[in-house]
Amino acid sequence: MVGQGKGGVLYTMSRMEFSFLEETLVAWRHVRAGVVDELKNIPPDKLDFRPTPEVRSVRELVQHILEVAMFHTAELSRPDTNLKRYPMSEWGRRYAATAYDATKKQDLVKLLRSQIKDAESAFRRMGDLALWQLIEQFDGSLVTKFQRVHDGIGQEMYHRGQLTTYARLMGREPALTKLIRRGD
Numbered sequence: 001m002v003g004q005g006k007g008g009v010l011y012t013m014s015r016m017e018f019s020f021l022e023e024t025l026v027a028w029r030h031v032r033a034g035v036v037d038e039l040k041n042i043p044p045d046k047l048d049f050r051p052t053p054e055v056r057s058v059r060e061l062v063q064h065i066l067e068v069a070m071f072h073t074a075e076l077s078r079p080d081t082n083l084k085r086y087p088m089s090e091w092g093r094r095y096a097a098t099a100y101d102a103t104k105k106q107d108l109v110k111l112l113r114s115q116i117k118d119a120e121s122a123f124r125r126m127g128d129l130a131l132w133q134l135i136e137q138f139d140g141s142l143v144t145k146f147q148r149v150h151d152g153i154g155q156e157m158y159h160r161g162q163l164t165t166y167a168r169l170m171g172r173e174p175a176l177t178k179l180i181r182r183g184d
């Protein structure tokens with residue numbers, strides 16, 4: 001146990017003992033909460049918005065965030081992780097059918113919230129230690145599962161940034177900017 005005494009900073013992370021897994025889940029929750037806020041900031045009739053024809057629409061961006069999160073959760077939370085189990089073109093069908101079925105804003109928001117909970121349960125069931133296991137990436141290099149979870153958080157933040165740009169292109173102020181401006 002790392003934390004000392006009740007009310008210590010570390011205990012504010014969760015009711016559970018401090019661990020690198022809990023710290024990682026806190027980081028993921030924060031990024032995910034921001035994705036939800038940015039999606040909520042976009043009007044429901046703008047889900048088909050895309051800045052240029054080549055790029056993902058708002059809906060497709062969110063579905064992609066969910067797809068990668070679902071893929072990582074499913075593969076990294078099992079002992080026989082295999083990132084190449086299915087070709088990437090099949091991920092939607094194999095890992096993220098619910099994400100692609102969710103086309104309405106309210107359903108996407110719900111799924112963003114429930115998916116992170118599913119991920120937290122799956123990784124907690126597995127435990128901190130198991131996430132230090134090495135796995136093979138697409139290029140054959142080895143990384144820990146933890147590193148891969150953090151890469152997933154990074155890619156989610158990247159796409160969250162795109163949502164803020166989309167909002168600006170619609171003439172809207174991004175949710176996080178509003179929050180900072182209000183000084184919350």
Ligand code: NI
Pocket residue numbers: 064068155159
């Ligand atoms: Ni991506």
